Amino acid sequence: MEPLVSVIIPNYNHAPFLKARIDSVLSQSYDNFEVIILDDCSKDDSAAVIEQYRNHPKISHIIYNTENSGSTFKQWHKGFDLAKGEYIWIAESDDVAHPDFLKRLISEINGDKDVTLAASGITVIDENGNKIGSLSISKSIQPRKYTGKQFIRENMLIGNHLFNASSAIIRKDALKSIPDAYTKLKSSGDYLFWVELANLGKVVEIPDKLDYFRKYSTSVTPRLYASGQAFMEAHLIFNRLKELGFTKGLYHNIIVGFRLNQIRRNPKFNSEEIRNNCLDVWQQESQSESVDKAIYMMYGAYRRLVRFICNYI
DSSP: OOOOOEEEEESSSHHHHHHHHHHHHHOOOOOOEEEEEEEOOOSSSSHHHHTTTOOOOOOOEEEEEESSSOHHHHHHHHHHHOOOSSEEEETTOOEEOOOHHHHHHHHHHTTOOTTTEEEEEEEEEOSSOOEEEEEOOOOOOOOEEEEEHHHHHHSSSSSSSOOOGGEEEEGGGGGGGGGEEEEEEESHHOOOOOHHHTSSSSEEEEEEEEEEEEEEEEEEEHHHHTTTTHHHHHHHHHHHHHHTOOTTTTHHHHHHHHHHHHHHHHHOOOHHHHHHHHHHHHHHTTHHHHHHHHHHHHHHHHHHHHHHHHHHH
């Protein structure tokens, strides 16, 4: 029998996109799923959209917060507690999906109980649904199965390369081993969550661009970088990577070099004081900023060369 998938749709003020999102879930060619809709006290017309689906047989829960939680990651956690499925899909409320998204991912991982995380490639769309680009984890043109440690070393040390939660499904029974520290972060909770999850088992990457990630001007990400919060949270994740043993030797230089280069190149800090505070935190991890940056640049060139060769072959 096909395993049950719990689809969590955490929503906040995405009324213009919400119907398309819910319809893209309900139209999946994979049939064994439940849908959990969580609204975080939206101020727009989200409730009117959601209520259209109140009696749909696939909808198992509709929950409205009376106060905004302040974090989509807290909404994730709430959804996990409600989920009954063997797998969970966090279907962000402003994205959409190819009808075969679930079918493709489940067919690739079903039967391997060691897989804790699987993700597809991404088609980037604008607010009107027009394709404007694509993203993938490793640029591989073939499905890949990683050990968790391999996935973290290759894809999660210099930033979060699992770009969109909507592109991934996770094994529910792995969640009991994940600390809830990710729920306390504003910008990087997903990054920490993927690291913790990958560290528990295997990861599968499917290059097919089955997730449609909506990118538009009201994104909160630039604001979190301008405030410095993204760099401070990245440092917390660096400390966690250190605890897990991923920052030894040159990996330490690569991560620190990446962050220092990122801070110095970011033109949109809210103030010079914020920039200097971020630099200070990361410079404390460095014995030589110039060495760290040089090692990071060489590592980046090496990764680009490997990807070019693999795609050419």
